[in-house]
Amino acid sequence: MTQTRTVSRNKLFGIPLPAGHTGVDLIISALRIIIVALIIIGAGNTLLEGRFTFEQWLALLFAGLAQGSIYALIALGYTLVYGILRMINFAHGDVFMAGAFTTVFLANSFRQSGFLDSQPLLAILILMGFAALVSMTVAVLLERIAYRPLRNAPRLVPLITAIGASFFIQYTFRGLFGSGFKAYPTVAFLRGTFSVGSINVPIAQLFVFVSAIVLMICLYWLVERTRIGKAMRSVSEDKEVATLMGVNIDLIIVFTFAIGGALAGAAGVINGLFRPQGVNFFMGFFPGIKAFTAAVLGGIGNIPGAMLGGMFLGVIEAIGPNLVLNGLGIPSANQLKDVIAFTMLVLVLIFRPQGILGERLSAEKA
Amino acid sequence: MSTLAANWRSVIRSGLIAGGVALYTALIGMLVAFDEREVVRNSFTLGQLLLVAPAVLVGWLSGRQSTQVPAGQRLLRGLVAGLVTSLPLLALMFVSSVVNLRTVLINVDRDLVRLISFDHGVGLSGALMLAGALGVSGILGAFVHLIPARLRHALLTALAWMLGAGILGELVRQLLSQFLDREALSWFLRRDTLKPEPAALLFVVVLLADLFWSWFRETRGRREGPAPRALQFTRVGGLAVLLLLLPLLVGSAISDVLTNIGLYILMGLGLNIAVGLAGLFDLGYVTNFAVGAYTMGVLTSTGVLGIENKMGVTVFNFWLVLPVSLLVAMFTGFILALPVLRMRGDYLAIATLGFGEIIRLLALSDWLKPIIGGAQGVLFIPAPNFFGVELIGPQRLYYIILGACLLAVFVSSRLNNSRTGRQWMAIREDEDVASAMGINTARSKLLAFTISAATGGVAGAIFAAKLGTIFPTSFNLLVSVNVLSLIIIGGLGSLPGIIVGALFLVGLPELLREFDEFRLLLYGTLMVTMMLARPEGLWPSAVYQREVRRGEERAPPQAGEQAA
Numbered sequence: 023m024t025q026t027r028t029v030s031r032n033k034l035f036g037i038p039l040p041a042g043h044t045g046v047d048l049i050i051s052a053l054r055i056i057i058v059a060l061i062i063i064g065a066g067n068t069l070l071e072g073r074f075t076f077e078q079w080l081a082l083l084f085a086g087l088a089q090g091s092i093y094a095l096i097a098l099g100y101t102l103v104y105g106i107l108r109m110i111n112f113a114h115g116d117v118f119m120a121g122a123f124t125t126v127f128l129a130n131s132f133r134q135s136g137f138l139d140s141q142p143l144l145a146i147l148i149l150m151g152f153a154a155l156v157s158m159t160v161a162v163l164l165e166r167i168a169y170r171p172l173r174n175a176p177r178l179v180p181l182i183t184a185i186g187a188s189f190f191i192q193y194t195f196r197g198l199f200g201s202g203f204k205a206y207p208t209v210a211f212l213r214g215t216f217s218v219g220s221i222n223v224p225i226a227q228l229f230v231f232v233s234a235i236v237l238m239i240c241l242y243w244l245v246e247r248t249r250i251g252k253a254m255r256s257v258s259e260d261k262e263v264a265t266l267m268g269v270n271i272d273l274i275i276v277f278t279f280a281i282g283g284a285l286a287g288a289a290g291v292i293n294g295l296f297r298p299q300g301v302n303f304f305m306g307f308f309p310g311i312k313a314f315t316a317a318v319l320g321g322i323g324n325i326p327g328a329m330l331g332g333m334f335l336g337v338i339e340a341i342g343p344n345l346v347l348n349g350l351g352i353p354s355a356n357q358l359k360d361v362i363a364f365t366m367l368v369l370v371l372i373f374r375p376q377g378i379l380g381e382r383l384s385a386e387k388a
Numbered sequence: 389m390s391t392l393a394a395n396w397r398s399v400i401r402s403g404l405i406a407g408g409v410a411l412y413t414a415l416i417g418m419l420v421a422f423d424e425r426e427v428v429r430n431s432f433t434l435g436q437l438l439l440v441a442p443a444v445l446v447g448w449l450s451g452r453q454s455t456q457v458p459a460g461q462r463l464l465r466g467l468v469a470g471l472v473t474s475l476p477l478l479a480l481m482f483v484s485s486v487v488n489l490r491t492v493l494i495n496v497d498r499d500l501v502r503l504i505s506f507d508h509g510v511g512l513s514g515a516l517m518l519a520g521a522l523g524v525s526g527i528l529g530a531f532v533h534l535i536p537a538r539l540r541h542a543l544l545t546a547l548a549w550m551l552g553a554g555i556l557g558e559l560v561r562q563l564l565s566q567f568l569d570r571e572a573l574s575w576f577l578r579r580d581t582l583k584p585e586p587a588a589l590l591f592v593v594v595l596l597a598d599l600f601w602s603w604f605r606e607t608r609g610r611r612e613g614p615a616p617r618a619l620q621f622t623r624v625g626g627l628a629v630l631l632l633l634l635p636l637l638v639g640s641a642i643s644d645v646l647t648n649i650g651l652y653i654l655m656g657l658g659l660n661i662a663v664g665l666a667g668l669f670d671l672g673y674v675t676n677f678a679v680g681a682y683t684m685g686v687l688t689s690t691g692v693l694g695i696e697n698k699m700g701v702t703v704f705n706f707w708l709v710l711p712v713s714l715l716v717a718m719f720t721g722f723i724l725a726l727p728v729l730r731m732r733g734d735y736l737a738i739a740t741l742g743f744g745e746i747i748r749l750l751a752l753s754d755w756l757k758p759i760i761g762g763a764q765g766v767l768f769i770p771a772p773n774f775f776g777v778e779l780i781g782p783q784r785l786y787y788i789i790l791g792a793c794l795l796a797v798f799v800s801s802r803l804n805n806s807r808t809g810r811q812w813m814a815i816r817e818d819e820d821v822a823s824a825m826g827i828n829t830a831r832s833k834l835l836a837f838t839i840s841a842a843t844g845g846v847a848g849a850i851f852a853a854k855l856g857t858i859f860p861t862s863f864n865l866l867v868s869v870n871v872l873s874l875i876i877i878g879g880l881g882s883l884p885g886i887i888v889g890a891l892f893l894v895g896l897p898e899l900l901r902e903f904d905e906f907r908l909l910l911y912g913t914l915m916v917t918m919m920l921a922r923p924e925g926l927w928p929s930a931v932y933q934r935e936v937r938r939g940e941e942r943a944p945p946q947a948g949e950q951a952a
Contacts, residue, residue, distance in 0.1 A: 046726065046729050046730065046830055049726050049727070050726075050727060053727060109734070110734040110738070127491070127492045167916075168916050168920070171920055172919060172920070175919075175923065176935070177733045177734070178667070178669060178733065179919050179923050180919075181669065181733065181734050181737060182876055182915055182919050183915065183916050183919040183920070185671075185869065185872070185912075185915060186873070186911070186912045186913070186914070186915025186916040186918075186919070187912065187915075187916055188912070189869070189908045189909070189911055189912030189915075190909060190912030190913055190916060191912075192908070192912075193416075193906070193908050193909035193912060194412075194416060194909065196416075197415065197416025197417050197418070197495065197906075197909070198415055198416055198493055198494075198495070199492065199493070199494060200494040307865075311738070311741070311742075311745075314738060318735075352755045353754050353755055354753070354754040354755070357749075357752070357753045357754060357755075358749065358750075358753055358755065360745065360749050361746050361749045361750065361753075364742040364743075364745050364746045364749070365742075365746060367738065367739070367742045368727070368728075368739050368742045368743065368746075371728075371731060371735050371738065371739045371742075372727045372728065372730075372731075372739070375731070375735060
């Protein structure tokens, strides 16, 4: 970027721009101002009207944190893989689906045998373990069959493969288990609420939040404190040097995919128990995209960033429609929950591709 | 001795892989779904064909690997490979007789067992039938290598013709019914199924024709050099006449398929400018399609949402709105391109995917319902009117789409070889270098997005006029993915590739109804296998082929990376 810019090149519709600015810069700044203004106006209106009480906001916040924990768990898979291979594993949402969709049968048989009611915690642990295993298998196969041969290919090629693999996984599971929704059984102890003073938190939300935090602490320990975690970090830093230090790159990459897959599988069971709509073959698509947003939001390649980004996105998605869109006078704002998430995605990619915690990625990485 | 053992090991391994594929097709329900279609009446079904196909293929591969060994042993290898292929299915047969798998795997039912045991049921006879059939298929696959080359070519061509005519029986009936009466037609087909006699006749005719043709070519000698000018003119003229008469020749049902293919070709040509030429990986192409369709819908509809009822303006008709749709789509494309100009590769893909989803959700929302109808969509969009002739029905709409496609092909091919096209390709190959060479990358990319959007807008507008009603559900991510997969599978940056891709990926599933359910599975599989085996596509452009293959010359794959 050391080229000298001539004044004549930086014009917008023929009007010369200030030195050092391009037309695109100007447009992006204008966009930034418009968006900030819309958010302030919307939020201001809603708050001034006093449409929701403090307790309602708090309830939205907790719901957002619970949903965000699930995004965060999936986002970790994107971040781990990106950190090591610098590629977006577009099919990761479907890895999440694979675990959740397969485990629903086990969960229902646990319910029928009464195991789920007599030993709920143990049963849930087993379910999470099983789903983690399924998702791990899918993720490892994906790496082995689809991604490994393409490691040196031009950038678009693995991306196309990932999109293809995503559809392949979705429609394989559709073929295997059918296209209908299958509901996870309800677990009795998740139905109550937990109260502190006047604040009530549904236990299901607390359960999601706590289990996600536990899994993330495990992951953090694995990456920061163990030998294989050190190897992962070294591969992420510089593959060639890592090889010289005796790290088996293929093994580390497979391990990374496996860990990401296991987290996604566990998230699938948590999601299934938490949300009553049931699971089907397409359930991975939206959480996948949103988790990707979360990963970018936190700074892709950065593990604490993915956790933070997930929570943040969950909260914004829960509060945003009610706070901003309502205030702007848009009817049935909750329909546009996903629009908020996708807008968030686009905005993060435009304004802060390095994320909250990430360092500036060099052009070749981004 | 060790090479011999290795050979046998590879035979068994490929047999097991083929067996896995066969098991997979059984479990996802493909076998049973395809069993609905008889290829030749009372002889065999598409499902049976699919069942033995892996065994034939693996037999063929095993026979090919061992060129040094005597014929008997090659056939033996084919047999072993075929038998190994049957093992996973035998296991499935056994397990399904002990445990009820159907509660989890919905496709393991009585139909499947009936199919894979060739009506003999679970038990020894069924198992023997399955193993025997696949073993024989393996032998047949290996036997192909033992036939003399000329005869082999003729036999395979004849077989392909016969199977093609059988599988596409519906197409054959539609075509023949234009020329034959009911009586004559019933000699060929019963409903959509080829009868055995015409199948055998077709086989023999093609066989003889192919043999004659290869003899004829050999005695005449192959002519070298380009075809003379007169011949080229005849070819182009013939093609033009064929394209003009096509809807009259094939009838209404197939014309409908043709119009769908045409719309996808149109979108493919548009997306190709962004993805194929400029390397801008756009996963939200549906945005442009939706904008075009909604513009057409809202401006021409005679229903409550139409501008006619809202403002009393009645001047709008299809021909007036078509350029408006184009301009609106261009404008949206331009606006949406501005913020993403800085992004590259995967980030761009995800951001455009975000746009596509935002558009769909907005179209569905109650917020914009007063304008574009929300989930109820826009109804009563009139068909185009051409000097008093209402262009309703696929046979007439075909000509509009043909015209739009030809125009798009013309523009694309001119752009391909223009200064702008070369700038795009430079950006695709390396944006930094392109910028250093003095290309205004921002301007070039904006241009690519805008032109690409215009084509999508036109496709959307025609789509709206074709259907007469539009719903937000028609504008989902799958449209983008369909278009993207057809240009990738056809060959990025290649115009003939797009047409081949659209014929193959859009036409085939529409002609083969059983296929429709597995359409996206097919796309996914093709995209992955294409990228692994032939990343430049079916009909690649020369420049892109060089670019994709460049990496391989530089960095040969390491040992262990090749086996996939």
